[in-house]
Amino acid sequence: MDPEAPSSHFSNCTHCGFCLAVCPTYKLTGDENNSPRGRLRLWSEEAAGRLPPDKWTDFYTEECVGCLACETACPATVPYGEIFERIRHQHVVSHRSQPKMALRLAAAAVAIPSLFNLALLPGRILRQTGLSFHRFLFPGRPPVLKSSAAYAAELMSQRRPTGPRVAFLTGCLMEAMFREINFATIRVLIENNVQVLIPLDQGCCGAFQEHTGLGDPEALGARNRRAFSSLDVDAVVSNSSGCGYALGKSLKPGGSVRDVLGFLGDLGPVRRERAPGDATRVYVDLPCHLVHGQKTPGIPAQVLDATGYRWELAPNSRDCCGSGGVYNIQKPENARAILAAKSAFLNEAEGQPVVLATSNHVCMMQWHSAGATGLVKRAYEVRHVIQLLDPGADFS
Ligand code: SF4
Numbered sequence: 303m304d305p306e307a308p309s310s311h312f313s314n315c316t317h318c319g320f321c322l323a324v325c326p327t328y329k330l331t332g333d334e335n336n337s338p339r340g341r342l343r344l345w346s347e348e349a350a351g352r353l354p355p356d357k358w359t360d361f362y363t364e365e366c367v368g369c370l371a372c373e374t375a376c377p378a379t380v381p382y383g384e385i386f387e388r389i390r391h392q393h394v395v396s397h398r399s400q401p402k403m404a405l406r407l408a409a410a411a412v413a414i415p416s417l418f419n420l421a422l423l424p425g426r427i428l429r430q431t432g433l434s435f436h437r438f439l440f441p442g443r444p445p446v447l448k449s450s451a452a453y454a455a456e457l458m459s460q461r462r463p464t465g466p467r468v469a470f471l472t473g474c475l476m477e478a479m480f481r482e483i484n485f486a487t488i489r490v491l492i493e494n495n496v497q498v499l500i501p502l503d504q505g506c507c508g509a510f511q512e513h514t515g516l517g518d519p520e521a522l523g524a525r526n527r528r529a530f531s532s533l534d535v536d537a538v539v540s541n542s543s544g545c546g547y548a549l550g551k552s553l554k555p556g557g558s559v560r561d562v563l564g565f566l567g568d569l570g571p572v573r574r575e576r577a578p579g580d581a582t583r584v585y586v587d588l589p590c591h592l593v594h595g596q597k598t599p600g601i602p603a604q605v606l607d608a609t610g611y612r613w614e615l616a617p618n619s620r621d622c623c624g625s626g627g628v629y630n631i632q633k634p635e636n637a638r639a640i641l642a643a644k645s646a647f648l649n650e651a652e653g654q655p656v657v658l659a660t661s662n663h664v665c666m667m668q669w670h671s672a673g674a675t676g677l678v679k680r681a682y683e684v685r686h687v688i689q690l691l692d693p694g695a696d697f698s
């Protein structure tokens with residue numbers, strides 16, 4: 303990564319202000335400095351030497367969720383995400399910004415997947431036994447010891463699918479804590495006649511480093527280029543939009559990553575049948591890194607139809623939920639305020655049961671926290687859309 307942010311990137315900004323209306327921190331505060339345009343101005347003034355580095359620039363940089371909604375809204379195609387990522391990394395390296403200790407420890411651990419998996423073994427056991435009550439730990443029963451790679455190999459030899467071949471990014475936190483979603487993904491892909499390969503030498507996608515400004519995403523990217531580029535597959539797929547976005551940047555040029563739901567949408571997935579009179583209502587929220595990062599139209603309607611449930615998009619589904627990767631840990635008050643506005647509809651939403659479905663585990667954690675912290679006062683389930691396609695999913 304170029305250590306210096308070129309001023310030409312900043313000068314692309316025409317100051318039109320189209321990005322202000324979509325920016326969660328601007329909507330929260332009404333403060334121009336807390337908007338994409340304001341942050342770009344602060345950074346460009348500092349880069350040009352007209353503004354000394356000061357604590358306010360550091361503050362407003364840390365306030366950014368990194369949702370990338372401003373990139374989608376920008377008519378001048380300012381590469382805000384790339385600039386922000388570079389600035390955040392510079393601030394951490396120069397000690398202008400210091401991520402919380404828990405995040406620094408986690409950043410070191412995810413660089414060694416086997417260590418990270420071991421460190422989160424107690425968390426898997428707690429979730430498996432239903433004894434985890436942390437606000438971010440949504441219910442689920444992850445296999446404790448069997449890895450996704452071992453499960454995929456087992457199921458492949460039993461079912462012997464003959465269709466397209468995919469290499470599956472299992473992810474760090476997904477594999478270490480939310481493995482049941484990886485297992486569901488493998489089942490659904492194989493049920494749809496997809497051959498699933500899991501490169502054993504894959505590593506962290508780099509999203510965690512991007513979100514915190516810590517570590518060296520380039521080194522992680524080189525490892526994944528070796529792991530994924532050597533395989534003869536039709537697609538590399540991910541079931542986490544943030545991880546897929548980060549890995550996609552590492553594999554380019556020459557490679558790309560498909561969101562697994564988009565990939566299934568092209569195939570036309572097997573449809574699940576539900577009992578007559580099933581009153582489940584599914585509200586679908588679209589992760590920022592799916593629509594603004596990967597720049598996809600969202601989750602294909604044919605995939606959502608194939609769940610067999612009555613579904614609709616959640617209100618403001620393309621807006622940020624406040625998760626921002628680790629923003630809800632770094633800036634919990636802002637994250638909660640953003641989530642409060644977004645999740646209020648669940649209190650009155652029709653359906654019994656009500657399911658909030660999305661396609662990024664960190665968004666699922668954030669949505670679960672809305673109930674756990676009292677923002678949403680009625681019962682609801684949080685699920686990954688892939689789990690709604692899995693024969694094991696049942697809410698009735
Ligand atoms: S990334 Fe999101 S929070 Fe940050 S400036 Fe852009 S719209 Fe605002």
Ligand code: SF4
Nearest residue numbers: 315316318319321376
């Ligand atoms: S929309 Fe783009 S060009 Fe307009 S103010 Fe925002 S960043 Fe600048």
